[in-house]
Amino acid sequence: MPPVDPKVRAADRANAQALVDVSRETWARLGQLVSMLDRWQGTMNLVAPNTLAEVWTRHVADGAQLVALAPKDVKVWVDLGSGAGFPGLVVAALLAGKAHVHLVESNLKKAAFLRETARAMGVAVTVHAVRAEAVVGSVVPQADVVSARALASLTELLTLAAPLLKSGAIGLFPKGEKAELELTQASESWKVKTSFHPSRTDPAARIVRIEGLQELRSNA
Numbered sequence: 001m002p003p004v005d006p007k008v009r010a011a012d013r014a015n016a017q018a019l020v021d022v023s024r025e026t027w028a029r030l031g032q033l034v035s036m037l038d039r040w041q042g043t044m045n046l047v048a049p050n051t052l053a054e055v056w057t058r059h060v061a062d063g064a065q066l067v068a069l070a071p072k073d074v075k076v077w078v079d080l081g082s083g084a085g086f087p088g089l090v091v092a093a094l095l096a097g098k099a100h101v102h103l104v105e106s107n108l109k110k111a112a113f114l115r116e117t118a119r120a121m122g123v124a125v126t127v128h129a130v131r132a133e134a135v136v137g138s139v140v141p142q143a144d145v146v147s148a149r150a151l152a153s154l155t156e157l158l159t160l161a162a163p164l165l166k167s168g169a170i171g172l173f174p175k176g177e178k179a180e181l182e183l184t185q186a187s188e189s190w191k192v193k194t195s196f197h198p199s200r201t202d203p204a205a206r207i208v209r210i211e212g213l214q215e216l217r218s219n220a
């Protein structure tokens with residue numbers, strides 16, 4: 001894959017800057033994330049190669065918009081299936097010094113990328129290189145927010161995140177065009193208070209915000 005045209009990258013960065021209002025220090029941290037991604041993407045398929053030219057809007061700004069939907073006093077944030085750090089590392093950059101972010105990623109190479117990149121960005125995170133099922137509700141017993149992008153259907157996400165959601169965490173799940181359908185399916189098993197928020201980076205996408213999860217029937 002040839003390197004991204006610097007002009008294309010600069011235009012995309014400017015578009016993201018218009019969407020993400022953060023300090024210069026936070027922007028520099030996000031820049032470290034993009035540099036690391038460029039470096040590691042050569043040897044690992046961290047994000048879909050055709051999204052690399054728009055990494056600032058498709059991945060960085062897309063993750064950053066979640067922070068506005070979180071409680072103001074968020075202290076613990078858990079991101080499931082973090083992949084290359086979206087949205088988890090972006091959130092960690094925006095909330096540095098305010099909240100602790102747990103990144104749960106079962107792929108060991110991606111987990112190594114997350115650790116190295118967090119160090120380069122200067123953000124304190126905990127990377128769990130295991131399946132989410134092994135930490136949610138046990139190693140990480142409580143959280144204020146749980147997020148996951150492109151990990152699973154809403155029904156599966158609610159099941160996975162249930163121990164955290166039932167004890168008061170807010171769920172923030174970026175979803176595509178099928179968000180309503182996924183919610184209808186999830187509502188067969190779960191009673192939830194849900195709100196849909198338009199994505200600022202993709203007109204076809206929505207962020208599903210979940211609170212107050214209750215089980216309707218046995219999900220065992």
Ligand SMILES: C[S@@+](CC[C@H](N)C(=O)[O-])C[C@H]1O[C@@H](n2cnc3c(N)ncnc32)[C@H](O)[C@@H]1O
Pocket residue numbers: 047080081082083084085086087104105106107110130131132133148149150151
């Ligand atoms: C499609 S990628 C999405 C990555 C990232 N959230 C994003 O949107 O760019 C899904 C990621 O979840 C990880 N994964 C899949 N199942 C998992 C599980 N049960 N627990 C933790 N990570 C998981 C995969 O290794 C992969 O990196």
